Amino acid sequence: MILTAPLGLLxxxxxxxxxxxxxxxxxxxxxPVAGLFLWQVIRNVPEGSGRITKLPITASLIxxxxxxxxxxxxxxxARWHPSGVSPHLxxxxxDSASMSATNPQGESSRDRAVRRILAEVRQLGSTGRxxxxxxxxxxxxxxxxxxxxxxxxxxxxxxxxxxxxHSLALSLRLARELAGTSxxxxxxxxxxxxxxxxxxxEGAIWTAVGRQLENVGITGAQRTLSADEGMxxxxxxxxxxxxxxxxxxxxxxxxxxQGTEEKEVFANDLNIPPDTSSFNVPLPPGLPPxxxxxxxxxxxxxxxxxxxxxxxxxxxxQNRLHDGRGKQALNKALDAVAGVTRAEPGHIVFEDxxxxxxxxxxxxxxxxxxxxxxxxxxxxxxxxxxxxxxxxKRHALLQGVTLAGVVWAGTLPLAAGRLHPLLSAxxxxxxxxxxxxxxxxxxxxxxxxxxxxxxxxxxxxxxxxLIEMRRQNxxxxxxxxxxxxxxxxxxxxxxxxAPLHFRCGDVERSLPSGRTLEFxxxxxxxxxxxxxxxxxxxxxxxxxxxxxxxxxxxxSTAENGAYSAEARGLRIESGPAFDPLFWTLLFIAAAALLxxxxxxxxxGASS
Amino acid sequence: xxxxxxxxxxxxxxxxxxxLALPRTPAGGRLGERLGTGTGSSLEFQDYRQYAPGxxxxxxxxAAYARSEVLTVRxxxxxxxxxxxxxxxxxxxxxxxxxxxxxxxxxCALIACCAxxxxxxxxxxxxxxxxxxxxxxxxxxxxxxxxxxxxxxxxQPHLPLRRRSLRVVVSDFxxxxxxxxxxxxxxxxxxxxxxxxxxxxxxxxPAIEGGYRFIDxxxxxxxxxxxxxxxxxxxxxxxxxxxxxxxxxxxRTGARFVxxxxxxxxxxxxxxxxxxxxxxxx
Numbered sequence: 001m002i003l004t005a006p007l008g009l010l011x012x013x014x015x016x017x018x019x020x021x022x023x024x025x026x027x028x029x030x031x032p033v034a035g036l037f038l039w040q041v042i043r044n045v046p047e048g049s050g051r052i053t054k055l056p057i058t059a060s061l062i063x064x065x066x067x068x069x070x071x072x073x074x075x076x077x078a079r080w081h082p083s084g085v086s087p088h089l090x091x092x093x094x095d096s097a098s099m100s101a102t103n104p105q106g107e108s109s110r111d112r113a114v115r116r117i118l119a120e121v122r123q124l125g126s127t128g129r130x131x132x133x134x135x136x137x138x139x140x141x142x143x144x145x146x147x148x149x150x151x152x153x154x155x156x157x158x159x160x161x162x163x164x165x166h167s168l169a170l171s172l173r174l175a176r177e178l179a180g181t182s183x184x185x186x187x188x189x190x191x192x193x194x195x196x197x198x199x200x201x202e203g204a205i206w207t208a209v210g211r212q213l214e215n216v217g218i219t220g221a222q223r224t225l226s227a228d229e230g231m232x233x234x235x236x237x238x239x240x241x242x243x244x245x246x247x248x249x250x251x252x253x254x255x256x257x258q259g260t261e262e263k264e265v266f267a268n269d270l271n272i273p274p275d276t277s278s279f280n281v282p283l284p285p286g287l288p289p290x291x292x293x294x295x296x297x298x299x300x301x302x303x304x305x306x307x308x309x310x311x312x313x314x315x316x317x318q319n320r321l322h323d324g325r326g327k328q329a330l331n332k333a334l335d336a337v338a339g340v341t342r343a344e345p346g347h348i349v350f351e352d353x354x355x356x357x358x359x360x361x362x363x364x365x366x367x368x369x370x371x372x373x374x375x376x377x378x379x380x381x382x383x384x385x386x387x388x389x390x391x392x393k394r395h396a397l398l399q400g401v402t403l404a405g406v407v408w409a410g411t412l413p414l415a416a417g418r419l420h421p422l423l424s425a426x427x428x429x430x431x432x433x434x435x436x437x438x439x440x441x442x443x444x445x446x447x448x449x450x451x452x453x454x455x456x457x458x459x460x461x462x463x464x465x466l467i468e469m470r471r472q473n474x475x476x477x478x479x480x481x482x483x484x485x486x487x488x489x490x491x492x493x494x495x496x497x498a499p500l501h502f503r504c505g506d507v508e509r510s511l512p513s514g515r516t517l518e519f520x521x522x523x524x525x526x527x528x529x530x531x532x533x534x535x536x537x538x539x540x541x542x543x544x545x546x547x548x549x550x551x552x553x554x555x556s557t558a559e560n561g562a563y564s565a566e567a568r569g570l571r572i573e574s575g576p577a578f579d580p581l582f583w584t585l586l587f588i589a590a591a592a593l594l595x596x597x598x599x600x601x602x603x604g605a606s607s
Numbered sequence: 608x609x610x611x612x613x614x615x616x617x618x619x620x621x622x623x624x625x626x627l628a629l630p631r632t633p634a635g636g637r638l639g640e641r642l643g644t645g646t647g648s649s650l651e652f653q654d655y656r657q658y659a660p661g662x663x664x665x666x667x668x669x670a671a672y673a674r675s676e677v678l679t680v681r682x683x684x685x686x687x688x689x690x691x692x693x694x695x696x697x698x699x700x701x702x703x704x705x706x707x708x709x710x711x712x713x714x715c716a717l718i719a720c721c722a723x724x725x726x727x728x729x730x731x732x733x734x735x736x737x738x739x740x741x742x743x744x745x746x747x748x749x750x751x752x753x754x755x756x757x758x759x760x761x762x763q764p765h766l767p768l769r770r771r772s773l774r775v776v777v778s779d780f781x782x783x784x785x786x787x788x789x790x791x792x793x794x795x796x797x798x799x800x801x802x803x804x805x806x807x808x809x810x811x812x813p814a815i816e817g818g819y820r821f822i823d824x825x826x827x828x829x830x831x832x833x834x835x836x837x838x839x840x841x842x843x844x845x846x847x848x849x850x851x852x853x854x855x856x857x858x859r860t861g862a863r864f865v866x867x868x869x870x871x872x873x874x875x876x877x878x879x880x881x882x883x884x885x886x887x888x889x
Contacts, residue, residue: 028818028831034700034707034810035781036823038845039830039838056818056833 001078001581008076014068022061063596070589073581080581086127088146090179091117092171094189094196095135097549099161101190101299103211109190109555112209114156120186121152131178132156135171136163137485145178162301162524164484165548168198175204184563190555203564210555214242216272217302217550218294221543223309223481225285232309234281234292239302240272241551247271249295252281254288255306255527265290285309289527289539302550305543306527310480314339315471318346318364320355326369326448329455333463340467347470356434356441365470366434366441369448371412380413382447385425392422396472397431397442397465401458410447419443438469481541482521482528490517490530490538498533504542611705611712613749618713621873622720622745625880628863628887629689629725629773630799654682690769691722691729693742694760694793695751696778699824702754707807710869711777712752714805714876718775719745721886727773735763757825761789770796775885777803781810786852790860800862801885802853807869811846813839 003009033039055061099109121130130152131144143155168187175185185203187193190210193201220237240246252266266281283290287309294303317340321327330350334340345361353368356376371377385408391398403423408430419432422442434441446453453459472478475493482488492515500511502519505526511517517530525542658667658678666680695715702708722729723745730739733751740751760766761778768774774797794800818833832838850866857864865883867876880886 028820028833030822031819032703032824033821034703034779034806034824035846036821036827036830037783038781038842038849039821039832040828058818 001080003073004077004079006076008074009072011072011075012069014072015065018061018064018068019055022058022064023055059599060596063592063599067589067592067596070585070592074585074589078581078585079579086129086146087124088129088131088179088183089120089124090131090133090175090183090185091120092133092135092168092175092185092187093142093159093161094168094187095159095161095163096165096190097162097301097544097546098210098299098552098555099190100301101211101213101215101552101555103213103298109210110159110161112557113188113190113207114159116188116207116209117156117186118153121149124149126150129183131175131183132159133171133175133178134159135166135168137166137170139171139174141174141178146183164523164544164546168196172198172201172204181566186563192556192558193560195554195556201561203566204561205563206558206560208556208558208560210552210557212555213298213552214246215298215302215550215552216240216242216246216248216294217297217299218292218305218543218545219276219302219547219550220545221292221305221307221481223290223307223541225310225312229282230285232283232285232287234266234283234290234307236279236281236292236305238270238272238277238279238294239547239550240274240277241553243274245271245273246297248297250279250281250292252283252290252292255291262291270294289541298552299550301544302546305545306525306541307543308480308527308539308541311476312339313471313474313476314341315348315467315474316341316343316346317467318342318344318349320349320351321369321448322352324449326454329448329459330463333460334467336460337464337467339471347474348466353443353445356443363439365439367444367466368441369444369446370410371447372414372443372445376414376418378413378415382410382412383428384409384450385411385428385430387425389430390424395422396469397422397462399465400461401465403453403456403458406453406456406458407451408446408453409450411445414445419445438473442466477538477540479540481543483545484521484523484525484542486521488517488519488521488528488540491515492517492537496532498535500530500532502528502530504528611709611752613712613716615716615746617873618716618720618745621877622717622724625721625877625886625888626724627691627718627721627727627773627775628799628801628884629727655679656682689725689727689798690772691725691727691742692739692768692772692774692797693718693722693729693731693748694766694768694774694776694778695731695733695748696759696761696776697733697751697754698756698759699754700759700779700781701805703824704807704869707779707805707869708754710867710871710876711754711805712749713873714803714867715748715752715777716745717873717877717880718777718803719748722775730769732760732766732768734760735765735767739767761793766793768793768795768797771798773798774800775803776801777805779806779810780804780849780853781806784849784852786849786856787859790853790856790862794860794862800857800860801883802857802862802864803880803885804850804853804864804866805869806846806866811843811850811866811868813842815839 093113099113102108121128126149128149129146130149131146132142132152132155134140134142142159143151179185187201187204187206189196189206189208192208193199193206217239218236219239222235224233224235226233234252248270250268250270251264253262253264255262265283265287270279289306289308292305292307296303317334319327319330321330345364347364348367349364350367353370353372356366356368356372387403389403391401408425411428411430414429419429419434420436421429421432423431430445432443434443448454473491475491477488477490495515496513500513500517502509502511504522505524507522511519521528521542525544528540528542529536530538530540655668658680662680668679668681671679701711719742722742729742731742731748731751732739734756740747742748759778759782761776761780762782774793776793790802813834815836816834821830821832854864863884865879865885867879877886
């Protein structure tokens with residue numbers, strides 16, 4: 001018997017208290033009498049202080065002491081188990097998708113890992129405790145901490161490795177925390193620690209249960225629209241990680257989510273050369289999301305992708321600059337940028353700086369060149385600057401802009417505090433925001449007619465940066481197809497009126513309400529639907545696409561390391577409900593209290 | 608505590624052969640059938656005396672006047688109806704158990720029947736503050752046996768006892784007392800006094816039974832006590848002293864005393880009462 005809370009033995013002090021109570025004030029069955037005075041003169045049991053007579057060993061005293069003893073043992077956490085310490089095994093499961101790769105006999109690394117773990121658990125015995133950790137970018141506890149050994153089998157049945165390539169560092173840290181000084185750590189992977197990039201792992205056994213296998217998989221996929229040719233293109237990057245060419249059947253079907261009938265749009269047999277190759281499939285535009293699948297091989301996870309046709313975000317431009325070489329240069333630069341159109345109202349309105357104060361259409365960014373209104377100017381003459389220029393390098397507008405050899409001409413002195421400068425020369429702002437955001441207006445303190453900027457390479461870069469800044473502010477997703485684990489960013493053109501959530505296969509999560517949505521593309525991937533209430537806002541493709549997991553040539557079988565000799569085992573903290581002694585003591589205490597309650601009544605009744 | 612049930616038929620059968628013992632010459636009473644101690648109008652001659660104005664001329668002994676020329680009147684014994692005061696203890700101690708209550712009720716019924724057979728003016732006294740209840744028929748006694756008082760009638764001062772009445776007191780006498788004082792008070796101005804003490808057997812002779820919390824039924828406190836041989840012996844000694852004190856005090860005042868144990872049969876009870884002189888054969 002062990003005591004999990006020895007301080008609870010202090011409750012045994014109740015026993016001398018009970019004895020004292022019985023010594024000084026006994027509880028007797030009541031008996032009505034007619035002549036109490038005849039007894040009183042021979043009274044020898046004082047109620048308060050007085051001479052202590054011999055303690056009568058009554059049934060009440062015995063029952064009360066028995067109940068106190070039983071309750072004290074319950075409080076002190078008495079348990080039957082003789083040692084109170086169980087061996088504790090912490091198993092780190094490599095959740096990489098390659099663990100699911102099967103050999104020609106249909107056996108996967110996962111199957112071998114399960115056998116290895118169960119053999120280890122059997123050695124722990126029935127009192128052993130096991131913690132299963134599933135690796136990943138965010139490691140999770142699959143079983144435990146310190147669960148009963150009997151629960152391992154059921155937990156391993158639920159383990160289906162499918163994660164993209166990831167580091168085991170975080171998972172190993174979690175394993176060490178959970179093992180503490182009590183547990184032994186077993187790492188199960190399909191590669192050696194050197195290949196996994198973990199180096200030497202101290203105080204743990206690393207078991208590699210992989211097998212070298214040949215495999216072909218999709219390691220990259222895109223779906224693009226070719227405006228010129230009026231068609232969509234599915235571009236696939238195929239990895240053949242075998243020494244010889246492989247024959248596979250490629251099939252593309254449309255899929256619109258649950259309940260929608262699939263329709264085959266392409267099917268062909270491919271002869272895929274070793275290493276990496278590309279394959280393009282032209283398709284008509286406007287098709288719904290597609291499922292691209294290769295025929296089965298060792299790893300099924302990398303044989304399928306879901307691709308969604310992108311909806312290009314065209315930036316509308318309104319050029320209000322007065323005619324001249326500046327306007328021409330601007331039009332020339334805009335022509336070189338894809339996804340731009342001339343329309344009113346424009347997403348960007350180029351205008352003379354003198355009109356900067358005039359209101360523009362909501363959603364338009366005013367971009368002004370030339371002489372600003374008088375209220376923005378300070379006293380002084382225009383100046384030309386040949387450098388040095390001080391850019392705010394992190395701003396998207398100035399990405400890749402060097403201004404080498406540029407003469408910034410016609411710069412007027414501006415009143416202090418009127419601009420948030422993005423580019424300066426000395427104390428003079430050359431480019432600046434009129435407010436906190438670009439939609440408040442961007443002022444180029446520049447005379448386009450005189451500067452040589454419009455002939456420099458920085459000019460189209462500046463204009464392109466400006467267009468892309470605006471494009472990223474347009475409603476909709478940044479991209480339409482993602483890898484698992486990538487950040488998905490979506491801007492809405494309205495405030496959501498219903499709860500936002502996304503659904504991707506069996507995964508469904510709610511999203512914070514707002515115009516900007518950001519979340520990580522979830523595993524296991526597939527068609528992801530962003531929904532506002534019951535209405536689907538966007539459909540995106542989330543795919544595996546992991547060359548590291550597709551390449552199964554470096555998998556091997558080995559065992560390295562040794563358990564830490566300092567693992568002392570886990571002190572049993574099992575609940576009292578599992579311990580027979582708890583129930584025995586509880587029964588004794590209850591029976592003693594009940595009997596003690598009944599005894600005086602029976603004695604009184606019989607008297 | 609349930610009300611006792613009295614088998615009046617059995618009581619009458621037992622009481623048929625007995626009646627309450629009366630003194631040979633009753634001290635007083637209303638005009639009745641019993642010879643009194645004074646002169647009266649009965650047929651029994653008592654004495655002569657010289658005529659005095661106002662005497663009843665019908666009692667003048669004319670023959671003696673003829674012989675002696677002295678007017679002499681005959682004196683006759685008076686005839687009285689005896690008065691009986693039944694003093695019944697209706698405190699809770701008389702009903703401490705069902706058995707005691709039942710025996711007490713049967714005892715009172717027996718005494719009531721015996722009193723009725725004396726053709727006496729019988730009243731039942733249960734409290735000094737309550738008007739005595741006339742006992743017109745024996746069954747009337749049943750109505751007063753409530754046994755809910757917290758104080759015995761004997762402990763109460765100024766009992767409404769009548770002069771020259773025959774007094775029968777029934778109680779367990781289990782209260783702190785001075786026997787001489789009590790008996791003298793009960794016997795004062797009375798024609799006779801009979802004390803009947805009724806107790807349970809365990810009240811007289813407690814067995815050794817272990818620990819108990821004794822609770823006085825009349826609210827006089829509680830007591831935790833382990834009853835062992837010594838304690839039981841001490842109790843018996845005290846109880847005997849109490850009973851002996853009553854007996855001696857009764858003897859000193861010419862009263863009769865009898866101790867009865869609850870649970871005895873009616874015949875045994877009647878026999879005990881008769882042997883103590885409280886009842887007499889018809």
